[in-house]
Amino acid sequence: MLKKFLKNKTFIISFVILLPMVVVAIIGPWIIPHDPLEIHSDKVLQQSLPGYPLGTDEFGRDILSRLILGIRPTLIVALGATFIAFTCGSILGMSAGYFRGILEKTIMRIVDIVLCFPPILLALMVVGFWGAGINNLMIIIGIVYIPRFARLAYSSTIQVKGLEYVQSELSLGASHLRVVGKIIFPNILSPLIIQISLTIAAAILLESGLSFLGLGVIPPEPSWGQMIGQSRGYISSNPMYVLWPSLFLGLTMLAINLMGDSLRDILDPKLKTK
Amino acid sequence: MMKRLSLILSIILTLVLVTACGGTSEKTSKSESGGGAKKGGNLTFGLAGEPATMDPQIQNGTHGRTIKLAIYRGLLNYNKDGKLENELAKDYTVSEDQKTYTFNLRDAKFQNGDAVTAEDVKYTFERIIKPDSKATFKTELSIIQSIEVKDEKTISFTLKEPSAPFVHYLALPESVIVSKKWVEEKGENADPMGAGPFKFVSWTKGQDLVVEKFKNYYKPDQPKLDSIKFVFYPDENTRVNALRAGDVDLIETVPWKDADSLAKTPGIKLDSVNGPFMQLQFNTKFKPFNDPKVRQAIAYAIDRKSIINTAFSGRGEAIYGMAIPKGYMGYSDKVNKYFKHDVEKAKQLLAEAGYPKGFKARLLSTSQFSFHQQTAVAVQAELKKIGIEVELDLPDWATRINKNTEGDYDFVVAGTAGDITDADWLSNFYNGGDVRLNNSAYFNDPEINQLLIDGRKESDPAKREANYQKLIDRAMELSPFVYLSWREQSYGMKSNVEGFKNLEGFLSFQSGVTLENVYLK
């Protein structure tokens, strides 16, 4: 299996991009050249200054330091939300597909209803009464993406449950927990893993979109989406200010998407895009 | 079916025609608006928002006031020099006891052709002060005891007590005269119709509001424009982009960050005044902000320059005292020298108040308007230097307003201005009483309350001046507000727009009154 990963060029490329990102996210606070929150009202919106290679923002804060620390909320929200969506979604989907009956109907109807709301609108409304902030964003975005996993786990579970050896295992009197945990879950894991990479990408987009609208991470803490949203207004005075976070966000998204592609190739060559 | 078919056909036809001669037709339209020094023209005005309602008695923001002042006129209005000027009133007299004001109306017409009569004036103000009224200035105008129509063109107001600021409240855009017949027939949310220079044409929600020249306006040569199209651009960047791209001729509230570059752009000019001010309001009921020393410490601690440079791109002016515009009653040299940026003094005051190590507090602001948010971020950074850990609370505007009016804050960033040029503008901020949008929650000082009442009743200017000096000293001592800066308010326009004037001081929000003078060169 590991060989398969190492042989896949796309996987290697995405890994080469993502690894430093994650490392920087972890060691960020120790390598930043300046305090990302410190205001220098005498050197605002500089394209580049000695000691400030990427320039400063409208508060005279170091853009490089803010970029480095800005990875954190983005990654924390994306990973946390995906974890929530994955856990809740898989459990709901598997129970619906395994037990069928009323449980199936209830769960899948609820999932359908959540799906009726475009993710960004649902998030927008919930942020409205719940307030922004990293923890809230994580939970909100997690809930928004539960249906994706629930539907996938549901249909895969039905498929796997129909297989002969599962049926025979069941007729031998194995407990539900054993069947679900030992047989069904490992068998539906591949499509779920692929979905995880897609969801991380979508969650980053959603978080950055909300932050762009000013409803995400609470200032003065930096986040990429928020930096892009703020910098948009200074496009004529410091165009590099909008360029850097955009570039890093795009690059990260690219790497995660490539990772998804390669996972699909490796884990399930037959699987379709959706 | 046939109808739809013919519609589609005609659309295709026009499309073909338009694309065929598109290039040329565009050029001609450009030269039309650019060249030719003929009078009039059609102005496109980019507003910062869409008014929620066009009921004139409600203060619905600068954008609402601008439209209001295009369509309506009051008995009096502030003119382009910021002075009170008779509009629909030809003149007026005040009785000996300062309690009865008698107005003679001039021959003006409403846009539906009816004459403006004393009945309309009576109806307008009775609508404002009636018990179930929703008027913003109901409290201020409730000083009116009775209104009497003498004849068709004469009306007198009797006040409960003498009031120097009364005529100023009559000059507000919220006191414009409505037609009794029109409102009674069409209801409160009727199409707006008044006796102003422009006549309402259409309102496409979410998009624009169009008015056209009112030919029977009482000033014979005005207005000069043929029409104005107000387009709504709630997003500041979009609004500036629209001016840069030439989509609009004039925009209000130019974002500070774009002011410099707009001023340098050929073909665009800027009209800026220091109108409104930024301030901190405190919840004076709870620790630690119940102590005037703590509030004063904050007044000393914040380097105003840092706020102006970061939140307002270096534009505006610091206030180290009280926000009294130059030329207004109470203004003196010392008005801006009560405090200075002095971190040591701030720390000392904190220690005296019993907080030598600082404390934690929650600062309310909003994420919806970037200057509010940025001011909060700058204040947070400044207060950190004297040991105050500020946690920002940045909900959307609606929630921020809710928390503000309920007193649910430790302190809050506010950007505001006085309503009138008379010193009684202070009442809205300093008068005790219910927690409201514009006061510091639970602040109630009997001495200040009394000074406000005295100032209102007094008609002798010298005595009033002394009275308000006393009030300012007391206000600075207690510091229920900490003033931060004068906020520059700018209009940006193409250089061929002539006659528009950004009014000085608090009146910047009423600059729409000059639309009657505007023409395109």
Next chain:
Amino acid sequence: MARILAVKISTVFIQVLVVATIVFSLVRIMPGDPAVLVLGTERGADPAAVKEMRHTLGLDQPVLTQYSNWISDMARFDFGKSLFDEMDVKTFISQRLPKTIELAIVAILLASLIGIPLGIIAALKRGGLVDMALSSIAALGISFPVYVVGTFLILFFSFKLFLLPASGYVDFAEDPINHIKRIILPALTLAFGLAATIARMTRSSMLEVLNKDFIQTLRAKGLSEKSVIFKHAFRNSIISVITVIGLELGGLIGGTVLIEYLFNWPGMSSLLVNSIADRDYPLIQGCIITIATCYIFVNLVVDILYGIMDPRTR
């Protein structure tokens, strides 16, 4: 068939009802008082005026009464009136919805025109340089958020080249050329990411079909490559592409928030965002129900289309 349809449609109704109830409760939990906002926030309103306004707006009635009134109105397709100016919510929606649909359709058309041919080429040259190049472009396309793409398009086309207006909307009837000019940038921004999705989908479903036995048989029969690809392979793979396009269209009706914000496009999303900012309850409810219904409806149509075009799936 008819029975399945009837069941599907009745589920749609129940879904809409549940959505309506959720929305009704959500908007009332949000802090903020519409009465205060109606009265203007640049200067505080009189407390008595606020109370009076709450009464006028019917907000002082018990929540359950408000709810039952609203539901029974909705059963008669009456969404109520905006709290701000007594205009029918339906009027608002009928003004805004077509603008979003127009934007979405233009974007989808643009995206299909770019995406489908690229997808086919990539599939035919599988593994080659062209395929690699196209895949990387597609990956870039889905990686950059719409607001980043839009910001840079504005910077380039409006501020550097002065070719297109940065934002806004002009009625087609009023000025057709300006109307078209103004839709280009937002539609292009949306199409950028969509084209990438469509290209990927086309590529993978083409590949799938091309690997099927019947294609090999057709080739063996000596049919020209052109006819094999366009008459048979493409026609068979188009189903899944259409599904994707349909689902994207459904999502776009409420998913153009950032685009409408960036370009000041007066569509459905900006209406909803503004109505949330204003706490205009009936308008928020009307908007979300419309958006959700569009989404459900598009899904239903895609379902049915799928059934018609591909008889194997039930």
